[in-house]
Amino acid sequence: GETMKANIVILATGGTIAGAAATGTQAGYSSGQVGVQALMEAVPQLQELANIRGEQVANVGSQDMDDSIWLQLAQRTNSLLAQDDVDGVVITHGTDTIEETAYFLNLVVDSNKPVVMTAAMRPATALSADGPLNIFNAVAVAADPEAAGRGVLVVINDDIHGARGMTKTSTTDVQTFVSAERGLMGATLYGDNRWFRHPYRTHTRDSTFSVDDLGVLPRVDVIYISAGVSPDLVDAAVANGAKGIVTAGVGNGNMTGAAVAAVARAVKQGVVVVRSTRVTSGTVGRKVEIDDDALGTVASGELNPAQSRVLLKLVLTKTRDPAQVQGYFDKY
Numbered sequence: 001g002e003t004m005k006a007n008i009v010i011l012a013t014g015g016t017i018a019g020a021a022a023t024g025t026q027a028g029y030s031s032g033q034v035g036v037q038a039l040m041e042a043v044p045q046l047q048e049l050a051n052i053r054g055e056q057v058a059n060v061g062s063q064d065m066d067d068s069i070w071l072q073l074a075q076r077t078n079s080l081l082a083q084d085d086v087d088g089v090v091i092t093h094g095t096d097t098i099e100e101t102a103y104f105l106n107l108v109v110d111s112n113k114p115v116v117m118t119a120a121m122r123p124a125t126a127l128s129a130d131g132p133l134n135i136f137n138a139v140a141v142a143a144d145p146e147a148a149g150r151g152v153l154v155v156i157n158d159d160i161h162g163a164r165g166m167t168k169t170s171t172t173d174v175q176t177f178v179s180a181e182r183g184l185m186g187a188t189l190y191g192d193n194r195w196f197r198h199p200y201r202t203h204t205r206d207s208t209f210s211v212d213d214l215g216v217l218p219r220v221d222v223i224y225i226s227a228g229v230s231p232d233l234v235d236a237a238v239a240n241g242a243k244g245i246v247t248a249g250v251g252n253g254n255m256t257g258a259a260v261a262a263v264a265r266a267v268k269q270g271v272v273v274v275r276s277t278r279v280t281s282g283t284v285g286r287k288v289e290i291d292d293d294a295l296g297t298v299a300s301g302e303l304n305p306a307q308s309r310v311l312l313k314l315v316l317t318k319t320r321d322p323a324q325v326q327g328y329f330d331k332y
């Protein structure tokens with residue numbers, strides 16, 4: 001008999017994938033113009049892959065993604081996946097902050113069913129728009145039973161990324177996302193999926209973070225370190241109510257002596273400081289050039305500054321003890 005098609009719900013949040021320009025060949029455009037219905041109608045072939053329906057959660061450029069949309073998106077994803085007649089969720093999003101939203105959902109979605117995010121670099125109106133095939137591939141991955149239990153996935157430009165550790169590397173190239181340290185979760189070609197690995201860290205169902213307990217998330221600021229960085233940026237973050245700071249350090253999470261002194265002041269006031277790096281690959285380890293035990297800081301491991309900020313916001317709802325925070329960074 002005919003195999004049953006999966007039931008997939010598409011949650012749209014905006015981004016360039018829903019962007020529009022006056023012509024097909026211009027660089028300027030606006031994100032978040034096209035609704036979820038139009039996104040689905042642009043790809044009639046989706047019907048061959050799954051039974052699909054769409055919901056509009058937001059319609060913003062992902063530069064404007066915030067805690068409240070994250071919480072709303074996580075709650076809606078959880079309640080859909082709890083339904084017997086939903087097999088997976090696809091989320092359309094902007095590329096600017098998809099690595100943050102994907103990792104947030106990876107930590108708070110309470111289900112093993114597939115959650116697949118997708119995006120585009122060219123607006124829906126562009127010559128050779130990349131959105132339609134990305135949506136096709138995302139639905140094909142969400143409908144694949146092999147996608148279950150791999151945490152939140154990001155499908156773009158024929159690659160299947162795990163949420164953790166993927167990052168945008170080009171401002172304009174269609175091939176912009178890279179999973180530098182641990183590689184791709186898989187690849188797909190017109191919906192023909194190949195699987196390479198499973199996630200290496202705790203995610204979704206095993207996570208200790210429940211979106212229902214979160215409420216207002218604490219303020220965490222990222223401070224970019226450069227030669228001669230003004231150390232009073234750290235003091236300003238503390239004075240303005242930051243409960244956590246992530247440093248986008250040089251090299252292996254290093255910073256100027258003056259910045260180290262400012263971090264020591266912040267830690268003394270109970271602010272948790274995570275050392276990440278502005279370098280695009282490699283691991284920030286404890287006690288390489290900075291003594292984390294003496295300074296009371298946390299090393300980010302492989303997490304970049306943006307993803308470190310996401311994890312720290314969640315961890316600060318549980319603890320402010322640097323040793324315990326380090327434990328979360330080693331596990332998630």
Ligand SMILES: NC(=O)C[C@H](N)C(=O)O
Nearest residue numbers: 015016061062094095096
């Ligand atoms: N390519 C994109 O999606 C960029 C856009 N600014 C966004 O993140 O919404």
